[in-house]
Amino acid sequence: MGSYMNEDLERARSWLQAAGSVAVLTGAGISAESGVPTFRDADGLWRSFRFEELATPEAFERDPKLVWEWYNFRRERIAKAQPNPGHMALVELETRKSEFTLITQNVDGLHELAGSKNLLKLHGDIWLVRCTKCGAGWIDRRPSLPEIPPHCLCGALARPGVVWFGEPLPKRVIDEATRAVKSSEILLVIGTSAVVYPAAGLIPLAKAHGRTVIEINPDETPCSDMADCSLHGPAGEILPRLVGSDSHRPKESDARSGARMKTFAEISAPEIKTMAAWLRSKLQGRANPLVLSRLSDEELVRRYLRGKEEGINHGRRKEEER
Numbered sequence: 585m586g587s588y589m590n591e592d593l594e595r596a597r598s599w600l601q602a603a604g605s606v607a608v609l610t611g612a613g614i615s616a617e618s619g620v621p622t623f624r625d626a627d628g629l630w631r632s633f634r635f636e637e638l639a640t641p642e643a644f645e646r647d648p649k650l651v652w653e654w655y656n657f658r659r660e661r662i663a664k665a666q667p668n669p670g671h672m673a674l675v676e677l678e679t680r681k682s683e684f685t686l687i688t689q690n691v692d693g694l695h696e697l698a699g700s701k702n703l704l705k706l707h708g709d710i711w712l713v714r715c716t717k718c719g720a721g722w723i724d725r726r727p728s729l730p731e732i733p734p735h736c737l738c739g740a741l742a743r744p745g746v747v748w749f750g751e752p753l754p755k756r757v758i759d760e761a762t763r764a765v766k767s768s769e770i771l772l773v774i775g776t777s778a779v780v781y782p783a784a785g786l787i788p789l790a791k792a793h794g795r796t797v798i799e800i801n802p803d804e805t806p807c808s809d810m811a812d813c814s815l816h817g818p819a820g821e822i823l824p825r826l827v828g829s830d831s832h833r834p835k836e837s838d839a840r841s842g843a844r845m846k847t848f849a850e851i852s853a854p855e856i857k858t859m860a861a862w863l864r865s866k867l868q869g870r871a872n873p874l875v876l877s878r879l880s881d882e883e884l885v886r887r888y889l890r891g892k893e894e895g896i897n898h899g900r901r902k903e904e905e906r
């Protein structure tokens with residue numbers, strides 16, 4: 585696993601700030617810090633499962649129930665996940681750019697949940713169920729489908745609304761992704777092993793059009809050689825720094841020096857979402873997950889600010905007493 589230099593981060597940050605148009609390609613790595621397993625890492629899904637048996641049209645034809653069991657297993661896992669600060673930083677980046685396209689290989693829906701708008705899903709959506717005969721599609725967000733394989737109202741078998749190995753990507757989606765990559769000044773490549781085509785082909789395409797490529801990934805990938813800058817580390821840590829979306833976070837040093845923190849009313853709605861995602865990731869394993877899941881983003885941030893304010897006032901009283 586590599587690391588990155590602060591100068592590289594600063595260089596990439598200045599390119600990103602100056603660019604009017606940005607395209608982003610994400611892979612499973614961006615959701616890793618939300619607890620969604622990747623495919624090819626040491627603990628990745630394709631290390632324990634064979635994609636030929638679970639993620640091809642032939643596998644579905646052979647044993648639709650087994651394939652649905654696999655999707656139920658993944659849906660249950662994903663249903664528990666929340667967007668992390670990496671997803672949230674991309675939401676903030678989108679609000680700052682006149683042209684922004686987020687191209688994802690992920691089917692987990694975490695980009696939408698975070699609030700990303702101009703999103704192209706190359707490999708479909710795990711929450712979409714599609715009829716194998718009449719083509720009808722519907723969203724079913726139950727973590728686990730009780731009756732598998734499910735059927736369409738027309739009576740035919742239904743399948744997960746994702747793209748399997750050996751299937752073409754939806755034409756409109758890959759065409760739009762290609763156009764966005766060609767026309768954007770920067771391509772940010774985040775959390776992908778860059779080995780699955782046609783998605784991985786968007787990276788050399790950007791280079792062929794003279795675009796700047798910035799990669800974020802803890803490991804070296806085939807993209808690293810092509811990238812103008814590779815930031816080797818976790819997306820949930822690097823992206824907020826790259827985008828500057830962590831600047832609203834009250835810093836410990838501010839608290840110590842008595843600098844004034846923003847009040848709840850001064851924080852914008854996207855900032856509240858970013859801050860709540862950051863707090864949730866910090867509190868994972870430390871706070872009761874049930875209580876945490878019941879707290880709205882607003883309430884979580886309010887409580888955090890209240891706690892910080894009390895801490896600062898307590899510190900000030902102690903100083904005055906001395």
Ligand code: OAD
Binds near residue numbers: 612623624
């Ligand atoms: P992979 O599992 O192939 O790669 C995940 C990448 O994320 C690796 O390069 C990791 O080093 C990196 N990574 C891990 N943790 C990270 C973190 N915290 N921050 C940033 N990066 C991190 O997943 P994809 O490249 O998305 O396709 O795989 C592409 C496609 O292959 C998937 O969409 C899926 C799969 O089979 C289909 O199902 C059609």
